[in-house]
Amino acid sequence: xxxxxxxxxxxxxxxxxxxxxxxxxxxxxxxxxxxxxxxxxxxxxxxxxxxxxxxxxxxxxxxxxxxxxxxxxxxxxxxxxxxxxxxxxxxxxxxxxxxxxxxxxxxxxxxxxxxx
Numbered sequence: 001x002x003x004x005x006x007x008x009x010x011x012x013x014x015x016x017x018x019x020x021x022x023x024x025x026x027x028x029x030x031x032x033x034x035x036x037x038x039x040x041x042x043x044x045x046x047x048x049x050x051x052x053x054x055x056x057x058x059x060x061x062x063x064x065x066x067x068x069x070x071x072x073x074x075x076x077x078x079x080x081x082x083x084x085x086x087x088x089x090x091x092x093x094x095x096x097x098x099x100x101x102x103x104x105x106x107x108x109x110x111x112x113x114x115x116x
Contacts, residue, residue, distance in 0.1 A: 009015050048056070055064050 055061055058064050058067065
């Protein structure tokens with residue numbers, strides 16, 4: 001029975017769409033098709049940040065870690081020795097005409113709490 005209905009629909013001239021209708025359907029279908037995106041001709045290169053450029057300039061993160069450690073130790077030594085060794089004592093120790101050994105230094109040079 002279903003085959004008879006399909007057979008009758010294929011032979012009926014009223015069941016075929018008009019060429020104008022098919023043209024409008026195809027035009028609407030083409031308008032709804034997704035358009036391809038225009039890709040850039042050359043990919044963008046990501047710019048390195050300030051810290052990354054600095055690390056590359058100094059040789060990487062390992063040398064930067066060494067520099068940071070050295071700077072921290074230098075600050076620590078600088079702040080702690082200012083209280084123990086005065087400016088006059090440093091010039092006396094560094095003068096070229098004298099030589100001192102650790103045995104000649106006062107106990108205040110070795111004990112940080114007494115120098116205050």
